[in-house]
Amino acid sequence: MSKGWFISFEGPDGSGKSTQISLLAEKMKLAGFPVYQTREPGGTLIGEKIRSLILDPANHEMAAVTEALLYAAARAQHAEEVIKPLLSAGRIVLSDRYMDSSLAYQGVGRRLGDAVRQVNEIAVGGLQPNRTFLLALDPAVGLNRIDRAHDRLEAEAIDYHRMVYQGFLDLAQQHPDRIRVIRADQPSDQIHAEIIADLIDLDPGFEKLAEAIR
Ligand code: TYD
Numbered sequence: 001m002s003k004g005w006f007i008s009f010e011g012p013d014g015s016g017k018s019t020q021i022s023l024l025a026e027k028m029k030l031a032g033f034p035v036y037q038t039r040e041p042g043g044t045l046i047g048e049k050i051r052s053l054i055l056d057p058a059n060h061e062m063a064a065v066t067e068a069l070l071y072a073a074a075r076a077q078h079a080e081e082v083i084k085p086l087l088s089a090g091r092i093v094l095s096d097r098y099m100d101s102s103l104a105y106q107g108v109g110r111r112l113g114d115a116v117r118q119v120n121e122i123a124v125g126g127l128q129p130n131r132t133f134l135l136a137l138d139p140a141v142g143l144n145r146i147d148r149a150h151d152r153l154e155a156e157a158i159d160y161h162r163m164v165y166q167g168f169l170d171l172a173q174q175h176p177d178r179i180r181v182i183r184a185d186q187p188s189d190q191i192h193a194e195i196i197a198d199l200i201d202l203d204p205g206f207e208k209l210a211e212a213i214r
Contacts, residue, residue, distance in 0.1 A: 004087030006127070007199075008098035011135035012165050014142030015184045016191065020135065021096050023192045028092060031212035036086050039096035040074065044081045047074040064110035069119065071102050076123035084127065098129060100171050100179070108167030109160050131202055133195055134172050137184035139165045 007024075009017040021037060028035040041051040053059065054070050075098070086093050099120050107116035139161035172179040182194050199206040 004090050005092045005131075005203075006083060006087055006095070006129045007092065008095045008100070008129040008132045009135065010097060010100045010104075010132055010168060010179075011184060012137055012139045012142040012161060012168070014145035015135040015137040016188065017096055017135050019188060020133070020191055020195060021094050023188070024195060025094055027192075027196070027209055027212050028094075031208040033092055033208075034090065035092045035094060036082075037094045037096075038078070038082060040078060040098055040101065041071055042074065043078040043095070044074075046077045046081075050074040050077075064106065064112055065115075068102065068106040068110065068112055068116050071106065072116075072119045072123040075099065075102070075120065079124040079127050095129070098132070099124065100132060100134075100168065103171060104164045104167035108170075109156075109164040129178065131199070132175075132179045133198075134168055134179050134181045135184040135191070136169070136181050141185065 009021050011017050018039075025035050025037040040047070041054055042048045050070050050073060054062070054067060054074075078095075083093050083095070102116050102120055106112050107114070140158060143158070143161060169181070172181045180198050182191055184191065196206070196209045200210060
Protein backbone atom coordinates (compact mmCIF):
# COMPACT_ATOMS: atom_id res chain seq x y z
CA MET A 1 0.00 0.00 0.00
CA SER A 2 1.48 3.29 -1.01
CA LYS A 3 -0.75 5.83 0.70
CA GLY A 4 -1.00 6.49 4.41
CA TRP A 5 -3.88 5.40 6.57
CA PHE A 6 -5.36 7.26 9.49
CA ILE A 7 -7.34 5.09 11.91
CA SER A 8 -8.86 6.41 15.14
CA PHE A 9 -10.33 4.61 18.15
CA GLU A 10 -13.15 6.17 20.11
CA GLY A 11 -15.44 5.18 22.94
CA PRO A 12 -16.33 5.85 26.54
CA ASP A 13 -13.73 5.74 29.30
CA GLY A 14 -12.97 2.10 30.18
CA SER A 15 -14.17 0.69 26.84
CA GLY A 16 -10.83 -1.00 26.16
CA LYS A 17 -9.67 1.27 23.34
CA SER A 18 -6.10 1.36 24.53
CA THR A 19 -5.86 -2.44 24.71
CA GLN A 20 -7.26 -2.79 21.19
CA ILE A 21 -5.02 -0.14 19.70
CA SER A 22 -1.94 -1.83 21.18
CA LEU A 23 -3.07 -5.26 19.93
CA LEU A 24 -3.56 -3.87 16.43
CA ALA A 25 -0.26 -1.96 16.45
CA GLU A 26 1.57 -5.14 17.49
CA LYS A 27 -0.16 -7.17 14.80
CA MET A 28 0.63 -4.56 12.15
CA LYS A 29 4.29 -4.50 13.15
CA LEU A 30 4.47 -8.29 12.89
CA ALA A 31 2.90 -8.14 9.44
CA GLY A 32 5.47 -5.54 8.38
CA PHE A 33 3.21 -2.47 8.15
CA PRO A 34 4.75 0.95 8.93
CA VAL A 35 2.53 1.68 11.91
CA TYR A 36 2.67 4.58 14.36
CA GLN A 37 0.65 4.60 17.58
CA THR A 38 -0.38 7.88 19.18
CA ARG A 39 -3.03 9.37 21.46
CA GLU A 40 -5.10 12.44 22.25
CA PRO A 41 -4.98 14.67 24.08
CA GLY A 42 -1.22 14.46 23.65
CA GLY A 43 0.95 12.87 21.01
CA THR A 44 3.40 15.80 20.97
CA LEU A 45 5.44 17.57 23.64
CA ILE A 46 3.13 20.58 23.51
CA GLY A 47 0.06 18.34 23.44
CA GLU A 48 1.19 16.35 26.49
CA LYS A 49 1.60 19.62 28.42
CA ILE A 50 -1.91 20.68 27.41
CA ARG A 51 -3.11 17.19 28.42
CA SER A 52 -1.85 17.59 32.01
CA LEU A 53 -3.51 20.99 32.20
CA ILE A 54 -6.87 19.65 31.03
CA LEU A 55 -6.92 16.47 33.10
CA ASP A 56 -5.53 17.86 36.36
CA PRO A 57 -8.28 17.35 39.01
CA ALA A 58 -7.12 20.61 40.63
CA ASN A 59 -8.40 22.56 37.61
CA HIS A 60 -12.07 22.22 38.60
CA GLU A 61 -12.78 25.82 37.66
CA MET A 62 -12.04 25.28 33.97
CA ALA A 63 -14.84 26.69 31.79
CA ALA A 64 -16.34 24.34 29.21
CA VAL A 65 -15.23 26.56 26.35
CA THR A 66 -11.66 26.70 27.71
CA GLU A 67 -11.65 22.92 27.86
CA ALA A 68 -12.90 22.62 24.27
CA LEU A 69 -10.30 25.08 22.96
CA LEU A 70 -7.47 23.31 24.80
CA TYR A 71 -8.43 19.94 23.30
CA ALA A 72 -8.60 21.58 19.87
CA ALA A 73 -5.21 23.26 20.40
CA ALA A 74 -3.59 19.95 21.36
CA ARG A 75 -5.19 18.36 18.29
CA ALA A 76 -3.97 21.13 15.96
CA GLN A 77 -0.40 20.51 17.11
CA HIS A 78 -0.85 16.73 16.80
CA ALA A 79 -2.22 17.01 13.26
CA GLU A 80 0.49 19.42 12.05
CA GLU A 81 3.51 17.96 13.80
CA VAL A 82 2.74 14.24 13.70
CA ILE A 83 -0.27 12.96 11.75
CA LYS A 84 -0.03 14.87 8.47
CA PRO A 85 3.73 14.31 7.95
CA LEU A 86 3.37 10.59 8.74
CA LEU A 87 0.47 10.17 6.33
CA SER A 88 2.43 11.99 3.63
CA ALA A 89 5.24 9.51 4.23
CA GLY A 90 2.81 6.62 3.68
CA ARG A 91 2.62 5.49 7.33
CA ILE A 92 -0.37 4.01 9.16
CA VAL A 93 -1.35 6.22 12.08
CA LEU A 94 -3.40 4.69 14.91
CA SER A 95 -4.78 7.32 17.26
CA ASP A 96 -6.34 6.65 20.64
CA ARG A 97 -9.11 9.29 20.31
CA TYR A 98 -9.42 12.15 17.79
CA MET A 99 -11.99 14.77 16.81
CA ASP A 100 -15.09 12.64 17.52
CA SER A 101 -14.11 12.70 21.21
CA SER A 102 -14.42 16.50 21.22
CA LEU A 103 -17.74 16.37 19.37
CA ALA A 104 -19.09 13.89 21.94
CA TYR A 105 -17.49 15.12 25.20
CA GLN A 106 -17.49 18.89 24.59
CA GLY A 107 -20.12 19.28 21.86
CA VAL A 108 -22.74 17.02 23.42
CA GLY A 109 -21.56 16.42 27.02
CA ARG A 110 -20.73 20.09 27.71
CA ARG A 111 -23.53 21.24 25.41
CA LEU A 112 -21.27 23.45 23.27
CA GLY A 113 -22.86 22.12 20.10
CA ASP A 114 -21.66 22.92 16.60
CA ALA A 115 -19.05 25.46 17.78
CA VAL A 116 -16.87 22.48 18.71
CA ARG A 117 -17.00 21.12 15.17
CA GLN A 118 -16.18 24.54 13.75
CA VAL A 119 -13.18 25.12 15.97
CA ASN A 120 -11.90 21.61 15.24
CA GLU A 121 -12.24 22.15 11.52
CA ILE A 122 -9.90 25.09 11.95
CA ALA A 123 -7.59 23.00 14.14
CA VAL A 124 -7.12 20.11 11.72
CA GLY A 125 -7.99 21.66 8.36
CA GLY A 126 -10.45 18.92 7.47
CA LEU A 127 -8.16 15.97 8.26
CA GLN A 128 -10.44 13.01 9.00
CA PRO A 129 -9.59 9.37 9.73
CA ASN A 130 -10.10 6.81 6.94
CA ARG A 131 -11.68 4.57 9.56
CA THR A 132 -12.90 5.11 13.12
CA PHE A 133 -13.63 2.22 15.48
CA LEU A 134 -16.19 3.13 18.11
CA LEU A 135 -15.97 0.69 21.02
CA ALA A 136 -19.52 0.64 22.26
CA LEU A 137 -20.06 0.04 25.96
CA ASP A 138 -22.58 1.24 28.53
CA PRO A 139 -20.70 4.08 30.27
CA ALA A 140 -21.64 2.76 33.73
CA VAL A 141 -19.87 -0.53 32.90
CA GLY A 142 -16.84 1.31 31.53
CA LEU A 143 -16.50 3.56 34.56
CA ASN A 144 -16.67 0.54 36.85
CA ARG A 145 -13.66 -0.92 35.08
CA ILE A 146 -11.46 2.08 35.89
CA ASP A 147 -10.57 4.15 38.91
CA ARG A 148 -13.31 6.78 38.73
CA ALA A 149 -11.47 9.68 40.36
CA HIS A 150 -8.43 9.14 38.13
CA ASP A 151 -8.80 12.38 36.12
CA ARG A 152 -11.07 15.43 35.98
CA LEU A 153 -13.17 14.18 33.06
CA GLU A 154 -13.66 10.66 34.38
CA ALA A 155 -14.88 12.03 37.70
CA GLU A 156 -17.94 13.66 36.06
CA ALA A 157 -21.46 12.43 36.92
CA ILE A 158 -22.85 9.40 35.13
CA ASP A 159 -25.49 11.54 33.37
CA TYR A 160 -22.70 13.43 31.66
CA HIS A 161 -21.10 10.18 30.49
CA ARG A 162 -24.44 8.94 29.18
CA MET A 163 -24.89 12.10 27.11
CA VAL A 164 -21.37 11.70 25.74
CA TYR A 165 -22.08 8.08 24.85
CA GLN A 166 -25.27 9.01 23.03
CA GLY A 167 -23.21 11.65 21.21
CA PHE A 168 -20.84 8.93 19.98
CA LEU A 169 -23.72 6.72 18.81
CA ASP A 170 -25.30 9.66 16.95
CA LEU A 171 -21.98 10.40 15.24
CA ALA A 172 -21.79 6.77 14.11
CA GLN A 173 -25.24 7.13 12.57
CA GLN A 174 -24.25 10.35 10.80
CA HIS A 175 -21.02 8.86 9.40
CA PRO A 176 -21.78 5.24 8.58
CA ASP A 177 -19.06 5.12 5.91
CA ARG A 178 -16.30 6.08 8.32
CA ILE A 179 -17.36 4.93 11.79
CA ARG A 180 -17.68 1.23 12.67
CA VAL A 181 -19.44 0.42 15.93
CA ILE A 182 -17.93 -2.58 17.69
CA ARG A 183 -19.44 -4.10 20.83
CA ALA A 184 -16.89 -3.74 23.59
CA ASP A 185 -18.64 -6.19 25.95
CA GLN A 186 -17.01 -9.14 24.19
CA PRO A 187 -13.73 -10.93 24.80
CA SER A 188 -10.76 -8.85 23.71
CA ASP A 189 -9.71 -11.42 21.05
CA GLN A 190 -13.14 -11.24 19.45
CA ILE A 191 -13.03 -7.43 19.28
CA HIS A 192 -9.55 -7.62 17.79
CA ALA A 193 -10.74 -10.10 15.14
CA GLU A 194 -13.67 -7.84 14.18
CA ILE A 195 -11.33 -4.89 13.74
CA ILE A 196 -9.01 -6.89 11.50
CA ALA A 197 -11.91 -8.24 9.42
CA ASP A 198 -13.17 -4.71 8.91
CA LEU A 199 -9.75 -3.41 7.84
CA ILE A 200 -9.45 -6.21 5.26
CA ASP A 201 -12.86 -5.19 4.00
CA LEU A 202 -11.68 -1.60 3.76
CA ASP A 203 -8.58 -2.56 1.76
CA PRO A 204 -7.50 -6.06 0.71
CA GLY A 205 -3.93 -4.84 1.26
CA PHE A 206 -4.59 -5.51 4.96
CA GLU A 207 -5.02 -9.25 4.23
CA LYS A 208 -1.56 -9.88 5.68
CA LEU A 209 -2.99 -9.02 9.11
CA ALA A 210 -5.06 -12.18 9.08
CA GLU A 211 -1.94 -14.29 8.64
CA ALA A 212 0.30 -12.64 11.24
CA ILE A 213 0.27 -14.46 14.56
CA ARG A 214 0.10 -12.38 17.70
P1 TYD B 1 -7.85 9.40 27.75
O1 TYD B 1 -6.61 9.53 28.54
O2 TYD B 1 -7.75 8.87 26.39
O3 TYD B 1 -8.81 8.54 28.65
P2 TYD B 1 -9.28 7.10 28.34
O4 TYD B 1 -8.10 6.23 28.68
O5 TYD B 1 -10.43 6.93 29.22
O6 TYD B 1 -9.61 7.11 26.90
O7 TYD B 1 -8.62 10.76 27.64
C1 TYD B 1 -8.73 11.53 28.75
C2 TYD B 1 -10.11 12.12 28.85
O8 TYD B 1 -10.25 13.21 27.93
C3 TYD B 1 -11.22 11.15 28.59
O9 TYD B 1 -12.12 11.24 29.67
C4 TYD B 1 -11.88 11.70 27.35
C5 TYD B 1 -11.54 13.15 27.36
N1 TYD B 1 -11.49 13.81 26.04
C6 TYD B 1 -12.36 14.86 25.77
O10 TYD B 1 -13.21 15.20 26.61
N2 TYD B 1 -12.29 15.50 24.57
C7 TYD B 1 -11.36 15.19 23.63
O11 TYD B 1 -11.31 15.80 22.54
C8 TYD B 1 -10.44 14.11 23.92
C9 TYD B 1 -9.40 13.72 22.92
C10 TYD B 1 -10.53 13.46 25.14
